[in-house]
Amino acid sequence: QVTTRRGLEPGGVSRGVSVTDGSGEPVSRREFLKYALTVSAAVALSEVSLGQSIVPPLTEGDEAPSDSTRPKVGVALGDELGEITRGALAAMGGIENVVNPGDVVFIKPNAVGWGTGTIQDNVIVSGERTKPEIAMAVAEECLRAGASRVVLGEGGLSTRFTYPRAYYMDGSLQVKDAIAALNEEYGPRVSFIQTNSPAYPWVFVPSRTNLGQVAVSGPVMDADKVITIPVLKTHHSCAVTIAMKNFVGVTPTGLYGSWRYKLHLCDLGMDQIIVDINRGIAPDLAVVDASIGAEGNAPSVGPDEGISVDMRDRIGSWAVLAGRDVLAVDSIATRMIGHEPLWVHHLRWAYQQGLGELREEEIDLVGARMEEIRMDWIPSSQSGYPQKEEGH
DSSP: OOOOGGGSBTTBOOTTOOOBOTTSOBOOHHHHHHHHHHSOOOOOOOOOOGGGOOOOOOOTTOOOOOSSSOOEEEEEEESOHHHHHHHHHHHTTOGGGTOOTTOEEEEEEOOTTTTOSOSSSSTTTTTSSOOHHHHHHHHHHHHHTTOSEEEEEEOTTSSOOOGGGOBOTTSSOBHHHHHHHHHHHHOSOEEEEETTSTTSOEEEEEOSSTTOEEEEEHHHHHOSEEEEEOEEEEETTTEEESTTGGGGGGSOHHHHOGGGHHHHTSTTHHHHHHHHHHHHHOOSEEEEEEEEEEEESOSSBSTTSEEEEETHHHHSSEEEEEESOHHHHHHHHHHHTTOOGGGSHHHHHHHHTTSSOOOGGGSEEESSOHHHHOOOOOOOSSSOOOOOOTTO
8 A cells, every 4th residue: 555645644644654565564665675676677768759748547536737726936036045035935925824833844955966076166056956045044934934843855866965064055154054053043943864864764655657656755754744945957858857856856766776767767757757756745835946057958067968057147137936836836947948848748747637737827926927037948958858940
């Protein structure tokens, strides 16, 4: 039996959740690993045109996107990251409409490689990863709203734990010192964990792929509220990597291999895995770092890979987006870089499978007009996303 975070207890989530098989008996990580190794050999996805893309059929229990409430996406522009983060949260309705007093909040920044490199040359300043200023501003807003605990977490590609050593983009402060300052002011409520560590249990969510289920880190599922904070980038296999894709980082490399290749090679590919993970986690808020990102064949920056983009060079300032409908936020961010969400498989499939809103005319953009934030952006040449013709 697999479960979703929202289905564990009325109005919330169960602490110390256990995973069971069909008989109700707990399933150990060893038993799951045995299951994973007996799954039929994964096949690589062949390149398909947009018109021939595999679309998983809707099944009983899926909900069509609701027309009863229009999702709101807040946008704030400026040069001070903490300030525009709070501005974006205010524009979308305020963090107090997400976090309740006493809530345990899990925050997932894209922090792979935080704390490596030098102060001047690292994955934060290159645009490959979320800026710590944004993640820590969101953490403080959660505390102000009354959160009992705020847990930041990242799994990365190994069990290394360098994240708290990361510096703010201007080199003024390390994350560990920012956490210490918050704990000094609000009490010992903030921590940073390595979600890929075997110290934490894995909880399995349903998957429409031939894998049948996907493991995610227990602390994510144990939280009352979950927040995703990605940086805005294109992606060499998934076209874009924003709020929904960010949660791939809470799946275990110990089960799925280096670069989580077993997830990439399942029958419906990583795009359906992304949808499955988001359905299981049911995130409560997305905050997108649109300050310095990466275009082209990101998520990494380098020769034949992605290219750093400072949004100030494209739209005159940095931006932060925020909203409770994670798909709506991703669709606005995707349009912001001149991409069409319907051409991004995991976004289209998420909409078709009832995870949120994608249609631009059904989303309220607050704080800026799309014309103010839309910019040119080089798509990935490897993801199957349509390339612009020369001269267009």
